Amino acid sequence: MATVTFDNIFHGDSPELGKLRFNAAGFGWKAYQSEDNNPMTYSGSDLRSATWIRVARNFQLRFTMRQSDKPRVIFDGFKRDELEKVKRTLDDYFHIKLEQRDGSLKGWNWGKAEVLGNELQFQVQGKPTFELPLKNVANSNIAGKNEVALEFNPAPPSKDRNPTARVADELVEIRFYVPGKSHKAKGSDAGSGDDSETEVDEDGNEVSAAEALHTMIKDKADINAVAGESIVVFEDILVLTPRGRFSLEFFADSIRLVGKSTDYRVPYTSIHRMFLLPKIDDIHIQLVLGLDPPIRSGATRYPFLVAQWPKDEEVDAELNLTEEELAQHEGLQRKYEAPTFQVVSRVLKALTKKKVTPPGNFRNVQGINGIKANVKAVQGELYFLEKGLIFMAKQPILIDFSKTESISFSRVGGGVASAKTFDMRVVSKSDTADHVFSAIPKEEVESITLFLTSKNVKLKNEIEEVMDVDPISDEEIDDASISSDDDKGKKNKKDKGKSQRRPADDEESEDDDFQSASSDGGSPSESDSEDESGMASDASDPMIEEIKKRQEAKKNKTKGDAPKKNKDISSDEEAKPKKKKAKNEVDSEEDDD
Structure with missing residues (x-):
């Protein structure tokens, strides 16, 4: 069977060069550095259309596939004089006409944003400038009245790329300013200034062009794609980080936070740590979720999600699961009637299969788990865990004892005898900056020392060193001053x-x-x-x-x-x-x- 080969071709966004071969059955690509591995092959019957377009890496051959899991296959690196060869190959083997498309090179940042299939295309004067696959959109929000903000999932290492290699630069957010109202005649072309009838919602309110684009993106993107209905929903939950009130919707593979203007979708695979911490006021309970990758709100990253409930708040919840589905998740019950923080933490523990970490056996002088402390000008609460420390503030700080070189107690400014607080410095084994917790009550020194000693943490108590030198009598001061010749004479x-x-x-x-x-x-x-x-x-x-x-x-x-x-x-x-x-x-x- 005759084959046609093209050399020095890139596959997708891979930085590796390889060979692209065509025959009557299909086509395949293999990297030069991985000759021993099997090539990536595609069937010719799954090929729907082909497009030739100028890109950064010479010319691109873009295939539209019939498969839903791989709707598009891209090859870059073709030379200009290879166009006729590609046309003949596709026509002879697959009977497909190659379409040539010209992109816009004006560099304008104003144009038209359209949702075409599973892509968001930005056009300038009818020519495409760039395209965004909607499957990579993690979240879409209305920022203001006329602005649509799209957040993207970090790209995981592909199979044809070294798993240890990381992408140097990634697109994490893009915003579209879409003025005007949405029109029924134009649909996705909302905001074009046409005199057609303005679109209205169910309540009779006019729909803005930004809202129409936002709704279309959410329908096409993988934002709300869940298997089946929600398992359970908790309404009006106070979330401290990021700040706001959200409804928590639990699904089989993710948890969704629905707010008035912002939605977040958190896959269970991105939750790597969970903590249940009672606040120092002994009234509220905090649930802390450590996220990797973190969720984003504009330029702000939130590696922790913190929710809070009163201790005495109870909830009646019934899970929307069958008996077979309940049996798959150990620890889940059909009905719950208990404090809200217990129900939410138990459901999360069963669905994520992660342990919920309580505070350690540390107790302050009042018998409470945490103590008040400051990090620079930020006030918060410091908790001593069995394997580390966590400082609860607007942006929590988590420190593992295994990564800690030593912890020292010190005083900054003022006399030790009259000081009511002290500072605690945590020195890291790595090159990261040390963490200094200040304004800790002085009476907590003994309890903190006992707890850290039991965890085999290296301590340096600078307070005792200062206190040993501090009590000097007046007679010793006089004797020291008399030793000087000038002072002695005077x-x-x-x-x-x-x-x-x-x-x-x-x-x-x-x-x-x-x-x-x-x-x-x-x-x-x-x-x-x-x-x-x-x-x-x-x-x-x-x-x-x-x-x-x-x-x-x-x-x-x-x-x-x-x-x-x-x-x-x-x-x-x-x-x-x-x-x-x-x-x-x-x-x-x-x-x-």
């Missing part, structure tokens, strides 16, 4: 002056004036007083005296009139040095006695 002079001046009140007031005047170092008799009291001074050193003389000469030279100003001293200022000199003479006489 202290002895002060003590000696106090003992000799205390009997006379007038002299005591005069000494106060003297001390304030001499504290600037401008008293001419200060060095004499220190020499007569038997204390060494800097003036006794010839080198120091020479330095002082040079400084005084330089000072007089720069100021010019400084010597004249020294002579113009008031009578009160002249009296003070005289009194000090007279007093020093008395002191020296008493010492001689």
